Amino acid sequence: MAATTCGTDLKAFVRGHPQIPMPGVFGHEYSGVVEKAGEGSSFKPGDAVMGVHSAPCQACYWCTRGQENLCDSIMATKVLGSYAEFLLVPERIAKLNLFSKPDHLSFEQASLLEPLACVAQGVSMLPVQKDSSVLVIGPGAIGLMFVGALKIKGVENVVLAGRNETRLAAGASLGAETVKVDQIEKFEGRGFDYVVECTGQVSVWESSVDYARRGASVLLFGGPPGGTRASFDTHRLHYDEITLLSPFHFGTQAVRTAREWLIDPRLDLSALLSGDRKLEEGDQVFADLKAGLGIKYVFRP
Ligand SMILES: [Zn+2]
């Protein structure tokens, strides 16, 4: 019923992606209606569902150590192709990471379960409190979802930094204070308790640390291109005790957290959706996304 475009799809389209071989079937964010269900499935034809495109094996070295996101076979068994009319969801995913969609949630917002699960995995690494200060750098879909998630968790001081006016305005509508990226000031002169990098640019990975207070954690969320390296001030990291974190993907708990956020009426992610497009317009959609026009587009296969 709905399949949203994603920064990962754009990366795959523009520069290739190790997990999304091109040419190949496209799309990994989705919601829809069950056409047929396998034997023993808890779903039946006609059920409205939302899901993610992967599920861990829950038996390998990583899975049994609480790191399902790093599961040996999580990527080998993922499903792509949500831009098509039909998607065959493998048993492992249907059992663990597919959920019924409540009526009050639109199909297009339900399609955001996967990126929101990535965000939930990241947020789970930040022990935020009500009075925490968090700087989110990069007002793309992921940065905006961080703002929404932190607000749902009751964090008062969320500052979103970026360049794109439209995207910053979307962040403001989600409850963030916004600032131009070259005008970021240290929170209360001390720096932020948490800094969340959502651009995937090496230079921003490096500068993120500048805004962190002593004892802060910096979440390096955006994945830069392969082969790149970042450098950090060792004195800053050691004597100011800065923790660098860089989460990848998500485990089953993060998917459940994301599902709870999505069905919470307080979270309205409609500001992230830049309109419906036809699949035939795919080329133009990715050209627009590359040019920073729009945030996420919705294909309705
Ligand atoms: Zn995605």
Ligand SMILES: [Zn+2]
């Ligand atoms: Zn595993």
